Amino acid sequence: MANNAQEKTAIPFWRDERILNVLGQVAFVIALLLFASFIYRNMQAGLAQQGTTLGYNFFRVVAGFDISETLIEYSRSSTYWQAFLVGLLNTLSVSIVGIILATALGVVLGVARLSTNFLINRIAAFYLEFIRNLSLLVFLVFWYLGVFLKLPRVANAIEWSGGIIWTNRGVGIPWGLPTDSFPTFRLILFIGMILALGVFIALRIYSRRTGRAPLTLLWTVLTFAAVGLFGWFILPEKPLVLDVPFVKGLNLAGGKILSPEFMALTSGLVLYTSAFIGEVVRAGILAVNKGQVEAARALGLTGFQTLQLVVMPQAMRVIVPPMTSQYLNLIKNSSLAIAVGYPDVFYVSNTIQNQTGRAVEMISLVMLTYLLFSLITSVFMNWYNQKIKLVER
């Protein structure tokens, strides 16, 4: 303390680094607040000049427009809020489907890129280099106008034996149609899930007590599958019947019809993102010390076992953080749906904004939506990263 006091007399405050540091930060915060208040007041002044005020009351008004693809009940007499929800769910479904498929394809590509087989290696390398250097918007438009709208018209539909129909009105795939016994079946599946969870926990406890490594995942899945199959066969009526799509007049009917817009958007996003994921996977695998592989082989593990038991667990630690940002990219890139006419949250919000003139409200809501989606993904991936990262003792 005495030392401190001495310093104080020795150095005037305008040359005291500690004080200057704090003052600098205070000045920065003040500047930031002034800027924010300037922006806010400017917006208010602008809005006042137009005689409008901010508010989300318009969400209760009838939307009056139709949306081509809806996962929930929606018609022109629904409200703007419901329209927004439709868009939100569409974004979610594209993102989830996209992330799953892109991850699967990306892992295959990353491994193929490292293959010692010359042909596989070169093809993967060409794919990665080609796709990664395209503009996503151009790529999406290509898939839409160049591929899915160029499919034959409904009259000359391409019908595959599996019940898949390709037309420029959409791709029809067989789909399970729930029957009267479906609710019961759903209940049975739920019970199966609880049982499987029980098995999982029991095996984990067993493993911890005895130090043995039972095939936890296999038994868990088997339990669930067994209960599911049991339910499937014991019910008097099959809970799901296969609904095969067919041509009906102008359009496709039955099964599940995937619109050209949805197909173009998901294909574009999946193929594009998978190229980046492929590189992430490759980097992760290469980051594992060569000695680890050699040691695994020396222990007599097969190639696949080496990958599964030694390389991948270590590679995951490198892969997960950049993978997270690829997932976030995919979610954010899905807003390009507007280019191919897929009604995602950004597209629907644009329409709402246009019909109501509520630009500030809708844009901030859309920004908040993407922020929320990204943060949730990020939180989940960070949790996963914590779980798999090297535990140092």
Add this chain to the structure above:
Amino acid sequence: MRKTLWIVSVLIVASIVLAACGGGAAPSGGGQTVTVVETVIVEVPAEGAVVAPAGFGVTLAAVQARGFLICGSNSQVPGFGFIDANGEFSGIDVDYCRALAAAIFGDPSKVEFRPVTAAERFTALQSGEIDILSRNTTWTLTRDSELAGNFTATTFYDGQGMMVPVETGFTTLQDLDGGTVCVQTGTTTELNLADVMSALGISYTPAVFEDADSTFAAYSEGRCDAVTTDKSGLVARRAVLADPAAHVILDVTMSKEPLGPMVRHGDDQWFDIAQWVVFAMIAAEEFGITSANVDSVRSSSTEPEVLRLLGVEGEMGAKIGLSNDWGYNIIKLVGNYAEVYDRNLGPNTPTYIPRGLNSLYTDGGLLYAPPVR
């Protein structure tokens, strides 16, 4: 020591924030800083005014100071707003902006066309990015009020139509039951389609696109069974399809679509100018004044209203903030309504639309100019 510094700094920041929110209640010890805050607050409305001009006469002053007009227009609908083969904007909505520039500057070329999509046009107008929106925009109550704009006059009376490929053999909307309809987002068309189909109980799937080009591209690829927009738009777009004869516009009118230029709320002088440019063009047609004969009419006419319109008598231009030869300039440099119509939608154009409702009231149409007095 450090802790004290932080507490002091937090207190300073907090007092500043309070001062900013409370509109300048001076906290003790921070007098000087507060003055700075107040100065900034005073500056805000001034800067805002430059971004979004409002108030009587502000728009005209801004346009004159800038030296040219900024007109929000279409670039994808031939006959209305289109970039032609020479890279020039053409169409009746575009010529209206030229007439407005002629009225203000005596020079129809002093206008910058800024293509805006259907979805972004109102925001562009509200935010002051464009001075006037002349882009086949339908006059509706919502747009006249909530969207903070004012429609000046109707330059084209339109109605929504439906186009289908001839080979389908469709003749009514009912034939479209179960089908898909291509439509552009952010338009009254999108809303009318939903209204009409739900009223008729026809089930359909919309395929909604962001601009006219992608809407018609999808239609011509067979993505949908029909495409809907204003009939004028259908005629115009059909002309540029690969095989125009393979498409037919159904004989149904789904809505009223009065199209016209739109200005922002808040500047009545600018509204008057924008409105009277339309009326001047219609009045010129009523009096038979064309760009070819306007000089001889000006020197020889004895009709007082014609003389007022051409700026020989009275101070008509000064009343709306322009020079008195504003009407003469419009007619001389751009033409009367009939000339503009024939140039863009007349029989000699690929986008020919019979005048129909867009004739003078004396010919059974709806065009009618209030007296220039």
